[in-house]
Amino acid sequence: MTKKILVTGATGTIGREVAKCLAADGASTRAGVRDRTKARKQFGDDIELVAFAFEDKRLFTDALEDVEKVFLLPPLMPNQVEVTNAFVDAAQRAGVQHIVKLSAIGVGTETFTAGEWHAANERHVRNSGLGFTFLRPNSFMQNFINYFPPRDGVIYLPWGNGKASFVDARDIASVAARALTNEAHKNKIYTLTGPAALSIDEVARTLSHVAGREIEYVDVPESTARDAMLKAGMAEWQVDLLMELHEINKQSRWSTITSDVQEIIGKPPIAFREFACDHADKFR
Numbered sequence: 001m002t003k004k005i006l007v008t009g010a011t012g013t014i015g016r017e018v019a020k021c022l023a024a025d026g027a028s029t030r031a032g033v034r035d036r037t038k039a040r041k042q043f044g045d046d047i048e049l050v051a052f053a054f055e056d057k058r059l060f061t062d063a064l065e066d067v068e069k070v071f072l073l074p075p076l077m078p079n080q081v082e083v084t085n086a087f088v089d090a091a092q093r094a095g096v097q098h099i100v101k102l103s104a105i106g107v108g109t110e111t112f113t114a115g116e117w118h119a120a121n122e123r124h125v126r127n128s129g130l131g132f133t134f135l136r137p138n139s140f141m142q143n144f145i146n147y148f149p150p151r152d153g154v155i156y157l158p159w160g161n162g163k164a165s166f167v168d169a170r171d172i173a174s175v176a177a178r179a180l181t182n183e184a185h186k187n188k189i190y191t192l193t194g195p196a197a198l199s200i201d202e203v204a205r206t207l208s209h210v211a212g213r214e215i216e217y218v219d220v221p222e223s224t225a226r227d228a229m230l231k232a233g234m235a236e237w238q239v240d241l242l243m244e245l246h247e248i249n250k251q252s253r254w255s256t257i258t259s260d261v262q263e264i265i266g267k268p269p270i271a272f273r274e275f276a277c278d279h280a281d282k283f284r
């Protein structure tokens, strides 16, 4: 029986790309999904699907059957630590050998809620004795599509002149696929960034150029950003968590550039301009 790689978060920004990279490499891949219809649309019949939800332990046994490695993408929920750790315990019992965990830049060095949750999950994976690889990416370039896209030509963010070394989700996925298929990445921690630290003004200028229309950045006060998220129906815990990230970025605390992507995948990380060109239709 060929041992499998289970990909969690497989219908999301990163997991989708990880599953596709693995399948393209010929790895025996199983996608753990909540929504089969969505998954089938993404993957066609190419990838095996299994029902999976972090909060439903009854699904773990089938999801983990014959699985040797796991791409672990913790869900953003208030009990992330508990549900993710319970899944790690199940993986260990099922004989999994190696977990490649998506984490976040700043884990272990900065104090922020999402980082503390990821740190607790990292500790649990380490303490479990399983092989691990922790991927700590900076903010995804895809956030400008999924979370703060230009609205009527304006990006509203409370980042002041802060800069960040945004990284393309496709690079994170390529690194994850390498870590899942190459033993050399066992027990390693990587900080994944793009090739340049950019302010939101610079992001807006690049998007304007690529989209062929004016896109501007409006630096909104924190209170305005908070109220807008609450008004849009986001839960207070989530708004608090995101405001911490905005504050860190306003202070350019994640503007560092690392060589990890280049060293692992053997080519330079995708530049913001390339990301923008590849998704130009989303910004027109």
Ligand SMILES: NC(=O)c1ccc[n+]([C@@H]2O[C@H](COP(=O)([O-])OP(=O)(O)OC[C@H]3O[C@@H](n4cnc5c(N)ncnc54)[C@H](OP(=O)(O)O)[C@@H]3O)[C@@H](O)[C@H]2O)c1
Pocket (backbone or CB within 6 Å): 008, 009, 010, 011, 012, 013, 014, 015, 033, 034, 035, 038, 052, 053, 054, 055, 073, 074, 075, 076, 077, 102, 103, 104, 105, 114, 137, 138, 139, 140, 143
């Ligand atoms: N965005 C950033 O800039 C950034 C930066 C660093 C780290 N991160 C970390 O990246 C992760 C988010 O990655 P992403 O952007 O790929 O997420 P995403 O696009 O929101 O996708 C989340 C995936 O997880 C699945 N999911 C959500 N809740 C689940 C649950 N309870 N059980 C099982 N599956 C569940 C979703 O399934 P459905 O399709 O069914 O919803 C989807 O497949 C978080 O851990 C975050 O801390 C994000």
